Amino acid sequence: xxxxxxxxxxxxxxxxxxxxxxxxxxxxxxxxxxxxxxxxxxxxxxxxxxxxxxxxxxxxxxxxxxxxxxxxxxxxxxxxxxxxxxxxxxxxxxxxxxxxxxxxxxxxxxxxxxxxxxxxxxxxxxxxxxxxxxxxxxxxxxxxxxxxxxxxxxxxxxxxxxxxxxxxxxxxxxxxxxxxxxxxxxxxxxxxxxxxxxxxxxxxxxxxxxxxxxxxxxxxxxxxxxxxxxxxxxxxxxxxxxxxxxxxxxxxxxxxxxxxxxxxxxxxxxxxxxxxxxxxxxxxxxxxxxxxxxxxxxxxxxxxxxxxxxxxxxxxxxxxxxxxxxxxxxxxxxxxxxxxxxxxxxxxxxxxxxxxxxxxxxxxxxxxxxxxxxxxxxxxxxxxxxxxxxxxxxxxxxxxxxxxxxxxxxxxxxxx
Numbered sequence: 001x002x003x004x005x006x007x008x009x010x011x012x013x014x015x016x017x018x019x020x021x022x023x024x025x026x027x028x029x030x031x032x033x034x035x036x037x038x039x040x041x042x043x044x045x046x047x048x049x050x051x052x053x054x055x056x057x058x059x060x061x062x063x064x065x066x067x068x069x070x071x072x073x074x075x076x077x078x079x080x081x082x083x084x085x086x087x088x089x090x091x092x093x094x095x096x097x098x099x100x101x102x103x104x105x106x107x108x109x110x111x112x113x114x115x116x117x118x119x120x121x122x123x124x125x126x127x128x129x130x131x132x133x134x135x136x137x138x139x140x141x142x143x144x145x146x147x148x149x150x151x152x153x154x155x156x157x158x159x160x161x162x163x164x165x166x167x168x169x170x171x172x173x174x175x176x177x178x179x180x181x182x183x184x185x186x187x188x189x190x191x192x193x194x195x196x197x198x199x200x201x202x203x204x205x206x207x208x209x210x211x212x213x214x215x216x217x218x219x220x221x222x223x224x225x226x227x228x229x230x231x232x233x234x235x236x237x238x239x240x241x242x243x244x245x246x247x248x249x250x251x252x253x254x255x256x257x258x259x260x261x262x263x264x265x266x267x268x269x270x271x272x273x274x275x276x277x278x279x280x281x282x283x284x285x286x287x288x289x290x291x292x293x294x295x296x297x298x299x300x301x302x303x304x305x306x307x308x309x310x311x312x313x314x315x316x317x318x319x320x321x322x323x324x325x326x327x328x329x330x331x332x333x334x335x336x337x338x339x340x341x342x343x344x345x346x347x348x349x350x351x352x353x354x355x356x357x358x359x360x361x362x363x364x365x366x367x368x369x370x371x372x373x374x375x376x377x378x379x380x381x382x383x384x385x386x387x388x389x390x391x392x393x394x395x396x397x398x399x400x401x402x403x404x405x406x407x408x409x410x411x412x413x414x415x416x
Contacts, residue, residue, distance in 0.1 A: 003038040004030060005065055008077035009053060010044050021293050025260070026077045026100055028205075032233055033107050038069045048078055052087050059091050066092045075103055082132040101128060104259070107233050116179045123172040130165045134158045195242070196354040196401075197251045199280035201305065203297040204233050204257025206288040207320040210337040212241065212254045218343060219244040233257060238276050245347045249378075250354055253280065258304045260297070267307060274308050282353050283315045289334065290324035316353060318346060360397040363409040367391055376402055 006027055010019040023042070030037050043058045052059050053076060066074065073096045074088065080099040089097045098106075105125050112118040200208040213225040224241050239254040253276035277283060285301060287294050298317075305311045322334040322341065333349060335342035362385070365373065370392070373382065380398030387393070396406045 001034050001036045002072045003069060004035045004073040004075050005039045005041060005062065005069065005071045006030065006037045006075050007062060008042045009048050010042060012046055023077055026075065029100065029103050029107065030075055033103060033110065035073065035075065038071055039065050041065055051084065052091065053078060053080060053084050059088065063092045066095060071095065073098065076100065111233055116176065119172050119176050123169055126165055126169050130162065133161055195249055195251050196281045197253065197279065198282045198284055198350060198354060199253040199255055199277045200284050200286055201255055201277050202257060202286035202301055203288070204259050206257065206286045207337055208254055208257065208286045211286055211320065212239070212252055214337045214340065214343055215243050215252060215347065216241055218347060240276070245351045248351050248355060258301050260300045262304060267304070277305065277310045278308060280313055282350070283310065283313050284350070285315050285317045287317060287319050288321050289319040289330055290321040314353060316350060355399040359400050359403045360395060361403050361406050361410045362393070362395050363406045364391045364393055364411060365409050372405060376405065
């Protein structure tokens with residue numbers, strides 16, 4: 001575990017409470033990355049100095065703190081240009097200096113397990129590094145000079161770098177497209193089951209994976225539990241499991257957690273991973289009610305959902321960790337994945353929202369269509385009224401989506 005100094009600049013636009021919460025989260029990100037914070041240094045300022053971020057006096061203080069603690073790295077909460085990071089590094093004895101975005105990218109590279117997540121993380125890092133590397137190398141030099149047979153052939157070193165990066169990014173996009181195509185085929189197979197889909201969304205470490213495992217235990221499927229840990233970005237890959245409440249089944253998706261100021265390159269790279277949220281019939285917004293900043297983090301989640309185009313999907317807000325709070329300061333379903341409190345109410349409400357419309361249809365089903373009888377009987381109630389020469393007269397009742405295929409043979413229909 002490397003020792004690091006956590007540094008930050010509190011701008012006048014930030015309240016003291018907001019800045020403290022941001023620094024605490026950055027400290028948690030360091031912990032998730034295997035970095036031990038051995039010192040912290042902050043400065044109040046109207047702006048971030050373009051040359052060294054901190055003012056000269058504070059830079060000297062930072063250099064002294066690095067020497068005192070033998071820190072191996074400085075992590076800045078604020079975004080840094082590559083030239084700025086280099087100058088800070090020189091002032092502190094040539095140690096590594098990174099900002100919060102680079103820290104998050106590193107966490108993602110550590111956590112990525114599936115091929116898709118690894119490719120998406122690599123592409124996000126390339127997109128993040130490209131403008132920084134170009135800025136560092138754009139010195140007016142040329143990679144090759146012109147000659148008699150190649151007049152005007154000089155090429156900027158930055159142009160060569162940009163072309164190499166773009167080629168890598170293009171190759172990654174092509175490989176991701178193939179993976180997403182296979183994933184689309186898997187999703188189409190799942191859609192044929194006619195099961196509704198619910199996706200767990202929310203701020204990182206709110207308890208989404210814990211809730212999925214709690215719902216799986218309720219469904220009698222403990223062996224299919226997903227990985228969970230009390231850590232920011234413990235999991236990146238989307239997991240899907242079949243859950244049951246009574247006679248109703250549904251697919252439950254666990255998605256990557258959100259975070260404030262999520263780097264745009266990561267949002268873009270992980271849009272395909274977040275397809276589970278965009279394609280869901282219902283979003284379950286998991287909120288850690290024991291977090292004093294839960295209201296702000298709820299807004300951040302909503303902003304991210306708007307950015308990926310999933311804010312129009314029906315949502316059920318679930319307040320987790322109610323066992324850690326003394327009074328109810330929220331409006332919605334409260335649960336505890338640890339004690340199991342509220343899970344029954346959540347499960348029943350979820351089913352009511354996923355399968356709200358009940359219809360009853362009386363139809364004459366031809367004998368050559370009896371395969372429908374077997375295919376749908378686990379999703380709807382079928383009562384045989386009479387067997388006739390032309391087919392079987394049956395009454396079908398259940399969720400509208402499952403009743404719909406029988407309408408072609410209906411003789412009457414009514415709301416359930």
